[in-house]
Amino acid sequence: MLCSRTRSLLSAYSDSELTGSEMIRIQDHLRSCPACRRELEQIREIKEHLAVPLPIETPLGLEDRILQNVRASTSRRPLSLGLRFRLVGTAAAAASFVFAIWFLPYGSQERTAEANLGKEMKFEVARDEAYVAGADPLGGRPMVLPVSYGGGP
Numbered sequence: 001m002l003c004s005r006t007r008s009l010l011s012a013y014s015d016s017e018l019t020g021s022e023m024i025r026i027q028d029h030l031r032s033c034p035a036c037r038r039e040l041e042q043i044r045e046i047k048e049h050l051a052v053p054l055p056i057e058t059p060l061g062l063e064d065r066i067l068q069n070v071r072a073s074t075s076r077r078p079l080s081l082g083l084r085f086r087l088v089g090t091a092a093a094a095a096s097f098v099f100a101i102w103f104l105p106y107g108s109q110e111r112t113a114e115a116n117l118g119k120e121m122k123f124e125v126a127r128d129e130a131y132v133a134g135a136d137p138l139g140g141r142p143m144v145l146p147v148s149y150g151g152g153p
Helices: 003-014 020-032 034-051 062-073 081-102 108-134
Strands: none
Touching: 003 020, 003 034, 020 034
16 A cells, blocks of 8 residues: 555544545555554654644633523513413314314215215126127127116017
8 A cells, every 4th residue: 555545544544434445455555664654653652742632711700601691581471461362272273173174084075975976887888888888780799778777578
């Protein structure tokens, strides 16, 4: 592996973020290249220094000022009467909508009527097909007329 490729991967190598095969190739390269080993050592030292948090001094009274601002911003003001009515009205409308969607049987009567209509339609189509097939003058069979059509011998 070339030094330029190894150096571009040393930070990820030090954090064990590479695949197993990449880790092995870099280890092999580091055994034979003292320059890349030195660079890896420098990267590790930098990461160790960055891992230590720096002490920060806060100004006197900062915590008290923050707490006062939080308390002032969270103080509750009573809701106006108009706002209360709007909130109650909105909640009632939402509850009615949920009730209508959730609890009422949606279109059960219409679905039953459509199912019955579908059965009747299939019967009518089958009856009409039989009537048309029997009405073929060249078919060699006598015409069959259903009783429900009112025509008969």
